[in-house]
Amino acid sequence: MIKSLAHLCVFAKNLEASRAFYCDALGLKRHFDFHKDGRLFGFYLQVAPGQFVEVFTTDATAEAGRQRIHHFCLEVTDIDALREKLLQHGVTVTPKKLGCDQTWQCWCKDPDGTEIEFQQYTPQSSQFSRANCIVNW
Numbered sequence: 001m002i003k004s005l006a007h008l009c010v011f012a013k014n015l016e017a018s019r020a021f022y023c024d025a026l027g028l029k030r031h032f033d034f035h036k037d038g039r040l041f042g043f044y045l046q047v048a049p050g051q052f053v054e055v056f057t058t059d060a061t062a063e064a065g066r067q068r069i070h071h072f073c074l075e076v077t078d079i080d081a082l083r084e085k086l087l088q089h090g091v092t093v094t095p096k097k098l099g100c101d102q103t104w105q106c107w108c109k110d111p112d113g114t115e116i117e118f119q120q121y122t123p124q125s126s127q128f129s130r131a132n133c134i135v136n137w
Helices: 015-025 079-088
Strands: 007-012 029-036 039-048 051-057 071-075 104-109 115-120
Touching: 007 015, 015 029, 015 039, 015 051, 079 104, 079 115
Parallel strands: 007 051, 071 115
Antiparallel strands: 029 039, 039 051, 104 115
16 A cells, blocks of 8 residues: 655754755755744755655754654665766765675765665666575674
């Protein structure tokens, strides 16, 4: 009955810093905004048709009791170009490596510390081959 992942939500202490990271550095498109009490409260960012990242403003005291996601992963078509773009925007990004699932990957964090994994599939990727992974981390 589940069709797809519709969105995931992250909290941002600084909406402008998050907008710059997700839109300028990653190239996601702002889809619509949320307003509360006459001010910008958050926004939806389109990853792909029907897939979104939802960003809401928060502060340190409000965030303390909330569950945080461990990380989320975005599939990319050119991991080398993505890494270069992130580096050009001053984002710290790990070197590209081939994961145990035979998929290229690299990682960074958004302005609030949410870890983001980027994957570029290969023909041997477990996501296609369904081969089990021997974890080496």
